[in-house]
Amino acid sequence: MVATVMSFANFKGGVGKTSTSALVGYNLSKLGKKVLIIDFDAQANLTSLLLKTKASDSDIITIDTSLMSAINENIPLDSIVIPISETLHLIPNAVDFSMYTRYLERNFDTEIEKVSFFSQLIAPLKDIYDFIFIDVPPTLSLLNDTAFYACDQIVVVLQTQERSLAGAEVFIEYLQQTLIDEFHSKVDILGILPVLSKKGARVDDEILKSAYEEFGMDNIFDNKISIMERVKRMDMEGITDNDKDIHDRRVHEIFTHVANEIMTRLEG
Template sequence: MSGKIVMIGSMKGGVSKTVTTFNLAYSLSKLGKKVLAVDFDSQANLSTCLGVENVTAVPVTIGNLMLAQIEEEELPERSEYIQTRNGVDYISSSMVLSAVDAKLRLEMGSEKMLLDILETLRDSYDYILIDTSPSLGALTINAMSAADEVLITVNPQLLAMMGLQDFLKTVKKIKNRINSRLSVAGILLTMCDSRTNLCKVITEEVTETFEGQIKIFESMIPNTVKVGESVYYSEPLVEYAPDSKACVAYNNLAKELIENEG
């Protein structure tokens, strides 16, 4: 088994990136896939979703692994940094990652530090999902350098659309300069309120702009209260509200992602 590394990315905050990583991990797991979720954002929101109450108390986070990689130290045993919650493995984050971000800018060949860590884990998983911060810093470049595919989350608002073009340019640069494997898995529309006119207009605009170039996932994630509630209770939708529209959408997204392999 050689797993696929998928980065969940966007140039904007508040577009359900973390929620998508969280729920997609469980939807894939439910379909029998072995999944590792990596919280690669110093705010550690994914870790919180996964039930980590105090990220500062986690002894080894992705930040510690990155520091070890920078200092060319041996990585600890997997059991020291891989945690499990209901069948999904994950690596927590913490504010240590902020220090890593600053250090990476001064390092030679720093783009592939995350890749070196994940390559040692790739054969143990079907999917490794990386949740990233909404800024284009050294950490996001590391995530793109490690990934096989980028799944881009966009909420149907004009500003999110504008950020999408910039993000795609960055993906192209990384592909040309650092990581020739990198491709776009597709664009996922999140927080869709199908009753609003704006949602329809932007959805059509995304489709017209990218059809034939980039896959636009048929699954669109609706804007429902259940999503927020499930995050509050640190339960993925497959556990908290398995019959909700959002859960069905994430399950369908997982199927689409797997079909992409075909």
């Protein structure tokens, strides 16, 4: 077992990257894959979401060591993992991660040492999991460079809005010019995953048409995610998975399709 390390990313915020990371990871774990999700954002939204998900099965959940604390104290990351389920695990984050860039600047002299640091840190985890997802904030920064350098694949999340399309274009250009050309990263773009503003809306069709023209039809995921109220509720309350609830079933059906397409694209 050698994990595929992935990130859902875009330069623009508010496109559903954290929800997508959580729900794709959750449904891959239901398909029998062992999944680790690393929260790489000091706002810790993904940590909150997954701990609320776990809270449905247990009353007391505590974070003994955050990601930044583990880095500062040279604690192996596998020792701070929180099991959300048997096959879905979390490395939690907290506000102290805002010091991560300063840590890199203080401890390393060259840019490649800084950028490659996190890749080396998670290397021992790759023998434990099938998938490792790194959930990043929507910025182009040294912080994210270290996350993307650690990735094998990136899925660009494209909300069907004009600014999001422009953000995807800038993001892909940045990956090529910085991580690949300058630092010789082997990261690849697995595809572009559209998030529809409103199913059947004209703006969705227009942005998708522009995306097909810009990136090529084969590079756009066949499966698309619609913005759903139930996903918004899960962001606040944790992931629910009630087979008798049509809204839960619909959410997990969509994200299971995305999970399966990811595996198909990796095989191809």
